[in-house]
Structures are given as C-alpha cells and as structure tokens.
Amino acid sequence: MTSYTHTILHMKESSERSLSVKQTVSWQTSSPMILTADGAVRLDMEGLEYELHAKDSILIRSNIAVIIQSLSSVPVAIYTVTFEQFTLASNAQNELIYKVNHDDLPDNGELVKGSALLFSYIKQIKTSQSVQEQAKWLEEIMQIFQHQSQPFSENVHYSIEMILQYLDEHYDQKLTRKDLAHKMGFHESYFSTFFKQSMGMSVTDYIAQIRIDEAKKRLLQTDDQIQIIARQVGYTDSLYFSRKFRQKTGRSPSQFRMNRKPERIAAFQFAGSLIALGIQPVCMDQETFLHSDMFKEQLANSLVIDEHTPDDVFKSLQLDLVIIPNYFYSKPALIKRLERIVPVLVLRYGGGHAVTEVLSLGRLLGREKEAKDWVKRFELLTQKARNSLSSFRKKGETAAIYEMRGHDKVYIWSYQARGARYLYETLGLKPPKAILDEVLLPNQHMVIPLERLGEYEADHMFFIVGVQHGWYQQMDKRMEESDVLRQLPAVKNGTFYPVKLEEFRFDEGERAIYLMDRFVCRLSQTAHPTIVHM
Structure with missing residues (x-):
C-alpha cells in the first residue's frame, strides 16, 4: 500500500459468482479476501454472523471458514478478490527479501457499508490485468477500505490524517491546491486524485465544507455580523460567502441563525452529550442506537435511522437540526441530501473530554445553563468515585x-x-x-x-x-x-x-x-x- 514504503500487495485471484434465491455456499480462505455483493447476503464466519446489503464490502482474513447465504428474492452476484501482503524483511547487499505479513490489514469481518466506489473497484480488478495494474487497484481498494472502515480518530491513512489536520487548523487562510500539494509533499495532480478518492470530494469542496460548518457554529453562538463571520472562516467577500452558504445549505446565513435553540434533533452520534443537556433525540443512526444500551429509557421513543432512510421519513419528523460527526465528511452525498431537508451541524468527534464537549454543545444549542449544571454533577460524581x-x-x-x-x-x-x-x-x-x-x-x-x-x-x-x-x-x-x-x-x-x-x-x-x-x-x-x- 502507498502508506507503507516497504509493503507490496499482490493479487492472487478475482472471481464472480451468482447465488440463486436462498442458495448457500461455503469455502475456506487461504489468503486475505475482500468480498462484496450487489444484493443482501448473510455470512457466517466461525460462528459469527454478518449481514451485507448491496455494495457493502467485508474483509475476511486467511484460514477462515466462510458460509454465505443469499437473502434476496432475486439472484445475487458475489465478487471477491484474494490477495497477499508482503513487507520488507531484510535489506541485504544487492538483495531485498520480503515476507508475508498481515499485521496492518483491517480486522477480520471489518465492514465498509454502501460504498459504490469500493464496490466498483472490487468488480474492476481482473486476473487478466498486468501485475502493476493489479497492484494499483489493490492499493486503491485497501486505502478506501482502511479509511472508510474506521472513524477518523481510530484508523486513517497517515497522509490523509496529516492533510485533514492541517486544513482544520488553517481553513481560515488562503489555501490553494498547488500550495497544499507542495506542503504535503505530493505532486499536484496526484494530490487531487488521492484526496478525492480518500474523502469522496475534491479538496476545494472539502475546504468550502469545513468553512461553512465553522460559520454555522459562529452563527449559533454569537451575534457577530455576517461579514465578520465570513472573514473569520476565510472569505474576504461576504456576498460570495452568503451565496456559497446558500448553495451548500439551501438557506441564507440569517435563516440558519434563526434556529438558535433547536428542540427536535436527529443524532448521528453524540447521544451521551445530548442526554447530558436534557435532550432526547427524535431519531438517531443505527450505530449510535446499537451502542446505547445504558440509555434505553431516555431513548425509548427515538426512531432508528440510517443513511438509506428515505427523504419522506426525515421530512415527516419535522426536525430542527441534524447533528453529524466530522468523520461523515467521507459521505458528502449524505450531508448534501440532508441539507436539502433540515439544517445540519457537523461537529468534531473523539479525543476530547466530556466536560469540554458538553459545554461546547450547550453553547451551540442554546442550553448553557443545562451544560453548566451537568458539569457540576459530573465533578461531584467524579470526586465521589475517586474517594471510593x-x-x-x-x-x-x-x-x-x-x-x-x-x-x-x-x-x-x-x-x-x-x-x-x-x-x-x-x-x-x-x-x-x-x-x-x-x-x-x-x-x-x-x-x-x-x-x-x-x-x-x-x-x-x-x-x-x-x-x-x-x-x-x-x-x-x-x-x-x-x-x-x-x-x-x-x-x-x-x-x-x-x-x-x-x-x-x-x-x-x-x-x-x-x-x-x-x-x-x-x-x-x-x-x-x-x-x-x-
């Protein structure tokens, strides 16, 4: 992979097979494998079950027994790519020695949900291609897989992590694609391709996105004039900023600012901080719901949604705001779709203290008193826990x-x-x-x-x-x-x-x-x- 100088990916086989309605097949992997399907299937791997829907992809480690069953009412196409990964073991004089090494591959059963790009790459790699072409496709597949299978804070390609951190810290400055590529050590054309494949949007669109999202926070937290906020987030022309804001959100900055104390909130993450503020989300994504057993009472009336929930459902909920973590930047189509329906607020997720996040969210949502009350409770319980x-x-x-x-x-x-x-x-x-x-x-x-x-x-x-x-x-x-x-x-x-x-x-x-x-x-x-x- 390109992120590791001394790593080589070698494709062994690509295959396509069709499963008839309710058909079940089984095999044993001898090498790592990426599998995707154009319909719903269930995988059983050593007693653990995984359900894949169209364009979901999964990594399967070597020496794993796999049973796959079609869940569709029509035939399902299954695409697999088997490969090996080698790392440099020694660099003797005039001789490079590589060995099989799977240590930095994603975990067995790691899923990437609904990625059309990854699905198309797995379909396109063929045994008839040259070794160089196969290696290039595998690098693209693994880069996307390792990026999309983990939130930013857990497992991101180092170069992308470095670029995103720089953009987060300098979004208010003049940034050009050429200067960014040079600063990060990339050729300009490769930098553009690499960034778009990794993030699902161009670097120009990404900069515009984070500028608009930072402007939203200032609109909710301050009474600063629009032209001041425009300069704060990197726009010298407030009229251009307003046009860009409306283009991205479907609303003017002034219209977005009117939503200062939202009541009906959809949470793609942040359930714990919302509950700390006394807010019960109207709905939450499935991932948040699956990891919120401790909040069963508080979330009993919350609807479970996901990125495939129809627009009509979102509209029927009459939401005031959708809160999304910044690792959803890799899903620009979802953000764009939601923006057409309801105001969206993208927040940084992970790495901070609960107190800092609750206070920040309290300011954004017009609940500073509730945030301060929760902080007092947190400090009291913390001292009690330390004493015990x-x-x-x-x-x-x-x-x-x-x-x-x-x-x-x-x-x-x-x-x-x-x-x-x-x-x-x-x-x-x-x-x-x-x-x-x-x-x-x-x-x-x-x-x-x-x-x-x-x-x-x-x-x-x-x-x-x-x-x-x-x-x-x-x-x-x-x-x-x-x-x-x-x-x-x-x-x-x-x-x-x-x-x-x-x-x-x-x-x-x-x-x-x-x-x-x-x-x-x-x-x-x-x-x-x-x-x-x-």
Missing part, C-alpha cells in the same frame, strides 16, 4: 483497558477512546509501565497480536468484546481455548473483566459518568478466581 477508590490507589495495583477484535488482535487504547481518559486521568488509576511508556505517554493507540498480551497485562484488565457478532457470548469458550488468556494472572485472580463494546464504544457526555461507575463497581468488589461478565 482511594484505598485501591494506595495498593498501587495497575488497571488497563483492552479490546479484542477479530480472532487474533488486541487494541490497547490511549486517552481518546473507550473511557481510557476517565480510568487513568479522572479516577487516577495506575497503568502498567509498558502501556504508560508505549501508549499513554505518546498518546497513540496500539494494536498487538493476542500472543503478546502478556507483555502489557495489568492487575485489573477491562477486556472489551462485541455482542453484535457473538464474541461476548463466546467469551467463556474463548477463554478455555486460548492458552494466552487462560494463563493471565488477572484471570486466575478474578480481576479480568469482559465488558461489552456496545457499552464502551463511545465515552461522550453522560456516557463518561456511566463508564466511571462501571469501573468503580468492578474495582470495589471482592475478586473471585472466575471470569466475571459485566
């Missing part, structure tokens, strides 16, 4: 958060995800030295093979696994089958705590209080030498 763990901290025992993905990967999280900030910073708990040195101090997540977990073990281990694909339910079985897990001292001492991804996935707003309560609950109980499910 004072004896635990005196013992000097370590605690850490891990996440199991696929069959053989463990993620160790830094401060920006999975409640890690609140375990280590807010509650003041001590991490293992290896995690402190390699994860927390550089403030970057780490991915390790399961076999190395012992190098990063803690006295108390919060081990995140997903319910959706069956991992949580199979945890006891996995413990029995894994020598690595079974031999951990935390397992033997009863201080190994499997927890649900669906509860720990997000940690914004009210969720932070919930997660701290879970930490305190487990660490305050008497340990038993058995696996304890939360």
Whole structure:
C-alpha cells in the first residue's frame, strides 16, 4: 500500500459468482479476501454472523471458514478478490527479501457499508490485468477500505490524517491546491486524485465544507455580523460567502441563525452529550442506537435511522437540526441530501473530554445553563468515585483497558477512546509501565497480536468484546481455548473483566459518568478466581 514504503500487495485471484434465491455456499480462505455483493447476503464466519446489503464490502482474513447465504428474492452476484501482503524483511547487499505479513490489514469481518466506489473497484480488478495494474487497484481498494472502515480518530491513512489536520487548523487562510500539494509533499495532480478518492470530494469542496460548518457554529453562538463571520472562516467577500452558504445549505446565513435553540434533533452520534443537556433525540443512526444500551429509557421513543432512510421519513419528523460527526465528511452525498431537508451541524468527534464537549454543545444549542449544571454533577460524581477508590490507589495495583477484535488482535487504547481518559486521568488509576511508556505517554493507540498480551497485562484488565457478532457470548469458550488468556494472572485472580463494546464504544457526555461507575463497581468488589461478565 502507498502508506507503507516497504509493503507490496499482490493479487492472487478475482472471481464472480451468482447465488440463486436462498442458495448457500461455503469455502475456506487461504489468503486475505475482500468480498462484496450487489444484493443482501448473510455470512457466517466461525460462528459469527454478518449481514451485507448491496455494495457493502467485508474483509475476511486467511484460514477462515466462510458460509454465505443469499437473502434476496432475486439472484445475487458475489465478487471477491484474494490477495497477499508482503513487507520488507531484510535489506541485504544487492538483495531485498520480503515476507508475508498481515499485521496492518483491517480486522477480520471489518465492514465498509454502501460504498459504490469500493464496490466498483472490487468488480474492476481482473486476473487478466498486468501485475502493476493489479497492484494499483489493490492499493486503491485497501486505502478506501482502511479509511472508510474506521472513524477518523481510530484508523486513517497517515497522509490523509496529516492533510485533514492541517486544513482544520488553517481553513481560515488562503489555501490553494498547488500550495497544499507542495506542503504535503505530493505532486499536484496526484494530490487531487488521492484526496478525492480518500474523502469522496475534491479538496476545494472539502475546504468550502469545513468553512461553512465553522460559520454555522459562529452563527449559533454569537451575534457577530455576517461579514465578520465570513472573514473569520476565510472569505474576504461576504456576498460570495452568503451565496456559497446558500448553495451548500439551501438557506441564507440569517435563516440558519434563526434556529438558535433547536428542540427536535436527529443524532448521528453524540447521544451521551445530548442526554447530558436534557435532550432526547427524535431519531438517531443505527450505530449510535446499537451502542446505547445504558440509555434505553431516555431513548425509548427515538426512531432508528440510517443513511438509506428515505427523504419522506426525515421530512415527516419535522426536525430542527441534524447533528453529524466530522468523520461523515467521507459521505458528502449524505450531508448534501440532508441539507436539502433540515439544517445540519457537523461537529468534531473523539479525543476530547466530556466536560469540554458538553459545554461546547450547550453553547451551540442554546442550553448553557443545562451544560453548566451537568458539569457540576459530573465533578461531584467524579470526586465521589475517586474517594471510593482511594484505598485501591494506595495498593498501587495497575488497571488497563483492552479490546479484542477479530480472532487474533488486541487494541490497547490511549486517552481518546473507550473511557481510557476517565480510568487513568479522572479516577487516577495506575497503568502498567509498558502501556504508560508505549501508549499513554505518546498518546497513540496500539494494536498487538493476542500472543503478546502478556507483555502489557495489568492487575485489573477491562477486556472489551462485541455482542453484535457473538464474541461476548463466546467469551467463556474463548477463554478455555486460548492458552494466552487462560494463563493471565488477572484471570486466575478474578480481576479480568469482559465488558461489552456496545457499552464502551463511545465515552461522550453522560456516557463518561456511566463508564466511571462501571469501573468503580468492578474495582470495589471482592475478586473471585472466575471470569466475571459485566
């Protein structure tokens, strides 16, 4: 892939097959595979079920038993690409030696939903093409897959991450495609192609998008004149800014400003912060709903939506505002479609403290008092939680958060995800030295093979696994089958705590209080030498 200088992708086979109505086929992968379909199918991979709809794509690791069944009332076409990835093992004199290496591939079962671009690339790569052409197509496929399968804060191509960070910090300045390409070390034409393939829009459109979105925040939070806001976000001509704003949003800046205290809000993310402000979303996307078990009462009347929900449904809800995280910039068609129906507010997601986010959202939504009241409650509960763990901290025992993905990967999280900030910073708990040195101090997540977990073990281990694909339910079985897990001292001492991804996935707003309560609950109980499910 282009993001790794010493990595080579080599296609082994591309194939197309047709499944008749309700037909089931099975096979065993010998190498990594990307699979996509033009209709609905169900995959069973070693007891875990995945449902794909048209133009969804999935990565399957090597040595995985796959059963696939058509769910469609018409024949379904299945497209697969099998490949190998090699990395440079040694660079001896006059000789380069490469070895098979799958470490940085996406996890087994990683999904990219509804990407027409990825679907078309998988269909187009052919065994009849030259090796160079195949490698180019594979690079394009893997770049899009690795970018779209994760939000910005988790796993983004380094060059894109660098570019987006620069644009976020300098959007108010004069920016040209030529200057950006030069600054980032790209040839201008390649830079344009690379950016559009990665983000789904041109760099010019992206700059316009973030400028308009920053202007929206100023319109909601201040009484500044339109021409002042235009200059603040990078437009010297306020009339041009107003035309661009209307073109992007279907509304003038003044019309958007009238929506200062929205009541009926759709949430593509941020449910925890909205609840902290006393707001029950009218509707939320399916991903947010699946990871909001702790809010069942507050969200009982919220409608579940997704990017395929028809326009008529959105219109019928009479929404005042849609809130979307900035990683949805990779879905410009969705943002454009929603803008035609209801005002849209794009917010940065991930990496910040719950208090900062709630205060910021409170200012944007006209609920500053509610935000300040919640912050007082958060601080009170935080102090209470710290006091309850004072004896635990005196013992000097370590605690850490891990996440199991696929069959053989463990993620160790830094401060920006999975409640890690609140375990280590807010509650003041001590991490293992290896995690402190390699994860927390550089403030970057780490991915390790399961076999190395012992190098990063803690006295108390919060081990995140997903319910959706069956991992949580199979945890006891996995413990029995894994020598690595079974031999951990935390397992033997009863201080190994499997927890649900669906509860720990997000940690914004009210969720932070919930997660701290879970930490305190487990660490305050008497340990038993058995696996304890939360």
